[in-house]
Amino acid sequence: MNRFISNIAKGDKTKAIFVERLVSSWYFIILPFAILIAIKIYSASTLDIILASDWSIASFIIYGQLISQITANSISIKHIMDHGLEYYITKRIAFGLTSNIVVYILISLKPNIYLGLIQLMLFVFANIRYFSDNIAIYALKNQS
Template sequence: MDRFISNLAKGDKDKIVFIKRLVTSWYFFILPFVVLIAVKFYSSSVWDILLVSDWSIASFIIYGQLISQITASSITLKNVSDHGLEYYVTKRIAFGLTSNIVIYILMALKPNVFLGLIQLMFFVFANIRYFSDNIAIYSLKK
């Protein structure tokens, strides 16, 4: 992991510290899911991993964190335009928050493997966005 972070930061020591802090906070997103997966494997109900709606809630939380972080960071940044920030927040609300809540509701009403796969895919994408958006925030600050 250290080598990956170093390659990602390209030798920038401040960026290495930033990414390590980012990964540290990310561990608290991931830890409950590692426990969930371990419990489901232990109870021999592997398919149930897909059928819990927790994946959608976690994705919703990740997008909420991103929106909060980018708006808080943009207050101190002079090179962020209002319409650019508005566009970013709108995209995260429309495609991040809303889509995950819809999947969460559908999973609560009628869980199935197809919706489970979609919410797992959304969860993976939310995690990718978490890192890419936060690194973009870092770059804007520099």
């Protein structure tokens, strides 16, 4: 993880501290899933790992946090144009929140391996967005 942080920070100590805090909060997103996986493996129900709808809910929460963070930070950043913020939020709602809630509903109604794999991919993508969007927020806040 230190290599990940140093690659993102590229020698910027302030950015490294920001990324360390970001990773620290991310651990609390991942921890319940590590526990879920361990329990499912222990109970010999590995297919249930993929079919658990928790992945979609977590992705939904990640996107909700991102929308909240960018909105709150944009208030203090004077040089963000409103139409850029609107576009960002529209993308996150349309592709992040909506797709995850649809997959959640579908997997709750009729679980299958394909929906399970889709929700896992959406979860991975939400985690990637978590880091990339927060790094973008950092960059916008530190532009002068």
